[in-house]
Amino acid sequence: MTPQTFMDSVSAAIARGHLLAERIANAPERGEHEMRKVVKIFDRLSDVICRVIDAAEVVQCLHPNPAWRRGAETVFEEMFSWMNTLNTDPRLYKTLQTVLNTPSIESGFSEAERHTAIMFLRDFEKSGIHLSDAKRAQFVQLSDKIVSLGREFMNVSSTPGPGPSHIMITPPARLRGLATGHIQRITKTNKQGEKVAAVSTSGWESQMVLKHVEDEEIRRAMFVANMAEDKSKVAILDDLLKTRYELAQLVGLPSYGHLFLGSKMVKNPQNVNAFLQTLHGSLQQNLEKELAMLQRAKQIHTRNNNARLEAWDKDYYQHLINSQTSTIPPGEPISAYFSVGTTMDGLSKLFSHLYGITFVPRSIRPGEVWHDDVVKLDVMDERDGLIGTLYCDFYARHDKQPNAVHYYVRCARRVDDDDEENDVAPGMMLREGIKLSTADPGVHMPGKEGRYQLPIAVLSCGFSRPVGRKPALLNWLEVETLFHEMGHAMHSMIGRADYHNVSGTRCPVDFVEIPSIMMEHFLAAPEVLDLFATHYQTQAPLPKGLLEAHQASRSTFQAIDLHSRLTLSMLDQLYHSGIVGDSGFNSTKSLNDLESAIGIVPPVPGTAWQTGFGHLNSYGAGYYSYVFGRCVTEQIWDKVFKSAPTSREAGERLREHVLKWGGSRDPWKCLGGLLEDERLMKGDEEAMKIVGDWVTSASRV
Known part of the structure; x- marks a missing residue:
């Protein structure tokens, strides 16, 4: 494939998308038979748009050729803008509203179809569909500006600041x-x-x-x-936050947090902040103990009983205490037991135990991938056969985004009932030379009616390359990261819903992190490590003493580590609250105020580390999901997996109640079913209180 053929495929997708949009708009004129197909047509339109946007994002972030990246950036921005235009089209909204308000149609919906329809309706309402024509146009302009500012913020967030190199x-x-x-x-x-x-x-x-x-x-x-504070970077971030606030105000909401969180498990900023405050309170006792350890270590080390802990001391004294108290035996580091190949083999073995799923390497056709590093894996289910494809791009490159990320390229969905032949209405004339994208023919899935488009995902990491005959070895954090991202990948493979818009990881942000954080629990289980952790030269298993010593050293400052996540979560909520609308808002001042209130060290004048917090773009108002997910997964681990981490019965329980649904079911129902607690299924204030009680009763750190 070349940049031009990529652009041609984009043009064909856009042409199909325009036909689908017009088909929805004209559905009421074509009668109830056509109206029954509206949710399906909406989902096909969403699939067409997202396949282009998702592919463009992969190319932007991973492709080594600048021409490809520039083309993909243009495609991404144009498609995103068109998507926002569709989300403000009153004709499409009116058709969907009519469908949901027609009992003879709505009563025949499956749970997944109803959930999908409601999600599309909410997208319209969040996009200001009730506004005047001028304000809807303003919504599109603001949304486009947010995308542009977000990309600019990500581009500068990892570049050197104004300080000396x-x-x-x-x-x-x-x-x-x-x-x-x-x-x-x-x-x-x-x-x-x-x-x-x-x-x-x-x-x-x-x-x-x-x-x-x-x-x-x-x-x-x-x-x-x-x-060091970089005023130009701060200006970009502040502009992004203010534009999000302006967007929320335009649709009648007090903050971007309210706009973003309305469709999430937590429902609103008040619930998020209450959860974070509860967690902060439960953390204090252990946090004070750990800070006292650091403070005393500095006083002893500097021979000054008045020495105060500063921001530049935390890492040094944590390492000093760990090295002094460590029982890790001398010799090779733990990374010697975690080559990339061994770890991937271990993941395949774990998934085989839990779900009957394995990875099978496949050869790559010329032009199929963007770099020779990429590995192609077929995801095979012992019951269903091929269920998806995963492309792995493991190693760091100077022209590749550095973070570990799971990308979608294509979601699962049912395709045999697409009814493509009726996309072109009788009498409609297509422009000469126009090409239309066509659906994948799909495959039959055992136990399911119809044919399904299989998911395709990409897993990208920034690991160091192999050197000579020595394989790429991973430190513990890198192994944990790989397990975490593979949790997303497995969710995208197993969550094969009938509808694209609710398949796999297309679910609320505070639910999507639960399967991935669960994988971190599996990694910490000796029974799982026994499946694969072997020395890259001798094949000797990971010594039990080395594992225990390593885990003990990691737990010494667990409260401080969680407090760091908590601080980021609170900062994210603050940056997406109503204070952004104040005339004197400045993200650096807000950061300093927060650190003065809850920080473990005083703010450092002249610094502004918030411009390196890239999640403010990708997870704006949603960073709390990591600590929320950690709290929830503690319960899941204790009640479902702790006694038998590699149990097929436990794995099938997670698969049946959580993974297989993707986003097609209310996540509170999924969670309540998994934990066998009907109180959770309502997703109301009582459910949030139960989650809060998990924090306070266990003081989890």
Whole structure:
């Protein structure tokens, strides 16, 4: 495929999309038989749009060719704008509203069809369908601006700030704590004949300084340089937040948080903030103990009983305490037991135990993928056969986004009842030379009526490459990240709904993180590690003592780690609340106010780390989902998996109550069914209180 053939396929999809939109608009004139097909046609339209947008996002983020990336960016923005235009089209809204208000049609809906129809209706209402023509046009303009600002924010969030690119250390011996060989590599002789070490203020080198260098003044200089306020970046973020607020105001809501959260499990910002405050309160006792450990360590280390813990101290003293108390035996690191290949094999074995699902590597056709690194896996079910395809792009490249991400390319949906032949109305003339996209023919799924389009997903990571004959080895955090993202991938494979718009991970953001966080629990279980964790050279299993020592060291500062997530969640809610509408709003001031109120160290003047918080774009008002999901998965693990982590019975229970539904069922019903608690199924205030009680009763950290 070339950039031009990609653009041609986009044109064909748009042509099909226009036909579908007109078919919906004209459905009332064609009678009740056609009106019964409206939800299906809406879903086909959504599928056409999302397949283009999703493919464009993959190309933008992963393709090495700048021409491809530029073309994909143009496609993404144009399709997103058209989608917003459709969401403000009163003809389409009126047709859907009529369908839902016609008992002879609505009474025949399945649960999934009704849920899908209501979701489409909510999309219209969130897009200001009730507004005047001028204000609907303004909604599209603001939505387009949000996409543009979000992309700009992501582009600058990982770029160096206004601080110096390097700090110069004389003499280099002041870098005590870093590896001697590394100090030698970065040391030069200046014109005065002095030895000077030039230390980068970004990337892994800056992190190593904050974690290992004993000299506090160097750590302070590194922190300030790394987190220095970049007013141009702050301006982009503030513009993004204000535009989101303006969008919410346009549709009559007090904040973007209200606009975003209305369709989520938590329902509104008040419930989110109550949950976060409850968690914050339950954390205090353990948090104070851990902070006291750090404070005392600094006082002893500096021989100053009045020494105060600062932002540049946290990583250093956490590492110091861990190294002093660690029982990890000397020798090779735990990463020697986690090559990329071994870990993927372990995931396949785990899914085989839980669901009867395995990964089968497949050859790749010329032009099928964007880089030679990419691995293609067929996802095979022992009962259903092929259920989807997963492309894995594991290794870091300079022209690739660095974070671990799960992307959709195509969702599952039923296709045999598409009725494509009636998309062109009798008497309608198509423009000469126009090409229309066509549906995938689909496959028959055992136990299901009809034929289904199978899902295609991409898993991208930023792991270090193999070196020579040595495979790529993963540290624990990287293994945990791979397990987490594979939770999303498995959700997208198993959640094969009849409708694209509710398949797989197309569900509320506070529900979508539950399957992925569950995978982190599996990784921590010795029974799961026994399936695959072996030394890359000797094939010896991971020693029990090494695992226990490693897990003990990770748990020493668990409350501080959770507090960091909590702070990010609270900041995200603050940035999407009504305060953004204040004339003097400034994201840096809001950050400093929050850190002064709940932070574990004082704010550092001249810094503004919020511009590196990329989730403000992708998870705006939804970052709480990580801590919410962690609380929920603790309950699921304890009640379903703890006694037998690799049990097929437990795996099928998760599959039947959660994974197979995708987003086609109310998530509270899924959760209540899995945990066998009818009170949760209502998703009301009592359900939220139950989740809050899980936090307070267990003081989970």
